[in-house]
Every structure is written in structure tokens, then in C-alpha cells.
Amino acid sequence: MAITAAMVKELREMTGAGMMDCKKALTETDGDMDKAVEFLREKGLAKAQKKANRIAAEGIVVDVVAEDGKSAVAVEVNSETDFVAKNEKFRNYVKTVADQALTTEAADIDAFLAEKWHLDESKTVAEELAAQIAVIGENLKIRRFQQVKEENGFVASYIHAGGKIGVLVDVVTDVVNDEVKEMAKNVAMQVAALKPLYTSRDEISADYIAHEKEILLAQIKNDPKESAKPEKVIEGMINGRVNKELKEICLLDQVYVKAEDGKQSVKAYVDSVAKAAGANITIKGFVRFETGEGLEKKNEDFAAEVAKQMNA
Structure with missing residues (x-):
């Protein structure tokens, strides 16, 4: 049976499911609307989509490092409440998700969600997410992931505050021992605490530098x-402020x-460890994910929310 746009629209209005999910449901059920609704319910998609407009700004960051230490991934998955973020089922x-993201070849979240779920290839990552939403009862979102690979060294990982912040540090080194690993973890902790934007000035x-100097010059001109x-003093002031x-x-x-x-700078610390270990060490880069960073968080009175649901 040919699936029309009108049929997809009708099913979407009935269930609140996504357009492509509705089209797939109708195709699988040969256009039978009632069976299509059941199909979406069984997949957890209808229930999940009704929660999709809720803000998911809590959650956790999880790091997974390969056994050989040569690759790692940081993944952020959001929930609506901190209560769910601390739930063992959610964390598991x-x-x-992170286990799959470690080896995925997906270039972005959309491609990742379209992949087959590694624990059950009869469904996609998106379908498994929808099923988890149905079970847990909150809107969940796989927000982002980033892989780090380093053949000439290793990747260090650090998780802060139970998953509020996750850090990966790419370490290039010809010596890997306990002292070098401890250094890498300390650098990862530095990234978590002081939130740098870049690894080095390079x-x-x-x-960017020219733009910052223009802003500083304008500030100076506005101060009598x-x-x-x-002019030379002003130039020195600008350079000093940029360096700071x-x-x-x-x-x-x-x-x-x-x-x-x-x-002591971080570079000086790394160099001191390298010297003691007789190693050549370079901090090549880092990844820092902070849960809910940049997301609008819902600020509602919990008691009022419960009362609203009871009176609905």
C-alpha cells in the first residue's frame, strides 16, 4: 500500500512520534493505522516523543578508554533531572552508549543515532534510546561524543564529580610509566578545574590576537x-594584557x-616529568565535556510540578 503524506501526518498527530518514525511504522504495517500506533508504542517511540519537548540538561559524561590506551571517547548523555542522572540503570x-561510541565511524550524532545498536542489531541507537526513555520516564538525549586516538603515546582520562565533567588528554610520549601516567592524570585534572580553551598558543x-588587541586599544582610548x-607604553600595556x-x-x-x-606553568611541569623519565613528552590536545554546558536548565518548583500532575 502506498504511504501518503496525509497518513504520516495523521499518525504523527495521534502519537507525537517523529515523521520518519511514523513513515516507517506505516510501511511496516502496510498502512494500517491502528497497527502503526501499536508498532510505535512497542518501540517506545510514541511515549518518547511526548517527552521530547522537555528540557534535558542534567545527565552525566562518561569516558571509555581502550585496553591499550591508544584510543578513548567522551560521551555526554542528558536527562531531565539530577535524580535520574544518579540512577544506576541510567548510568549503565x-x-x-560510550562503549559503542569508542569504535563508531559516525561523523556526527545523527549518523551515530542511525547506527545499529551494538547490543541488539534489530534496532538502531535511536530506537534503543527511545526504549530507555519509555522505561526511565524522562526525556533523554545523547548530546555529543568525541573520540581521541594516539598511536605514539596514550590517552589519559579523568571524570570529576561523578560525571559532571569528563576530560581526555592526548599524550605523545616515547616512555609510558607510572610517573608519566600520573602526570597525564594531573594535567587532565587541570583541564577539569581551570577550563582552558586551547592547548597552546600555536x-x-x-x-584572534589582532582582534583582542583592537578591543584593548579601544578600551585604552576610552580612558583619558x-x-x-x-604610544610605546600603550603598545606594551596591550601586549602585557594579551599575554595575561x-x-x-x-x-x-x-x-x-x-x-x-x-x-610553575603546566608546560614546565610536563617538561620536568619528561626530564626525570628520560622521555620526550608533548601534550597534543584535550577534550573537556561539562554536563549541561550551554543548555537552558528548567527551574521549576518540584512540589508545584507534582501538584500539577495530580490535578491533571
């Missing part, structure tokens, strides 16, 4: 006292949080 599910474009200073900013946003330029003198 996120771990299975990653920052000349255009500073604008009256000689770079020391805050570049990992290797940051002051190492565990430095005994409060002055």
Missing part, C-alpha cells in the same frame, strides 16, 4: 589617563594548580 545505559590564530600615555589572557586560556601557559611555588 550511558556506559553502553592553536590561536593571528586574527591611559590614552595620554606614550593567553596564560588563562592556554593549558600549557596556565599556572599548574599543584605547583608548590604557585608559579
